[in-house]
Amino acid sequence: MFWLLFGIFLAACMAVGATGGLFPPGAWYRQLNKPSWTPPDWVxxxxxxxxxxxxxxxxxxxALSPDNALAMALWALQIAMNGLWTPVFFGLQRIKLGMxxxxxxxxxxxxxxxxxxQVDWxxxxxxxxxxIWVSIAAALNWSVWRLNPKAANEKRAVSS
Structure with a gap:
């Protein structure tokens, strides 16, 4: 049963990860000023x-544990929030909203x-x-926002 559930959870994660292909960074992101500590693209x-x-x-x-309702609800919330950032930041090119x-x-x-x-340490x-990675991403998003005040304040038109 674990492996079936693992596959379902992994499919949810990969679906969210696919937003990177739907909304790639592109020229807009490459032209932004970024901090010197920005990880290389392969990372x-x-x-x-x-x-x-x-x-x-x-x-x-x-999912296999008793008393898991809150943990499962929060797992669903975090994966939804994870899937929202890429379309907002790269798709809409909204740095502040991305933050x-x-x-x-x-x-x-x-x-x-x-x-x-609380359920399983x-x-x-x-x-x-x-x-830790989301903390790094937040620091990077914040830095990009601060380093690009003009781009952060522009209302970007979504290109098709």
Whole structure:
């Protein structure tokens, strides 16, 4: 049963990850000023793949546990927030709104980590790297916002 649930959770993660292909960074992002500590492009798919496997394993572990309702609800919330950021930041090219979404994502990941930990500490531990990565992403989003005040204040037209 674990492997079936793991596959379902992993499919949810990969569906969210597919937004990167639907809304790639493109020329707009490449032209933005970014902090010197911005990770190289290859780091993002490697990191997200690892995180998605951990997130799916944590979800599957807790799905099999009693008293998991809050943890499962928060798992669903965080994956929804995760899936929202890419279309907002890269698709709509809205840096400030992306920061708001990322802040909500951070809160939902932290709450999910706590709720998972209450049910299964190993599942909670599996979310620690995710919270660290979202913290880095938030710092990067914030820095891009601060380094690009004109781009952050523009109302971007969505190109088809």
């Amino acid at each position: 993002f798919p490697v990191t997200w793949t690892t995180l998605y496997v951990l997130m799916a394993a944590a979800g599957a572990r807790v 708001i979404v990322l802040s909500l994502l951070w809160l939902s990941v932290a709450a999910t980590l706590w709720a998972l930990w 190993i599942a909670g531990l599996m979310f620690v790297p995710y919270l």
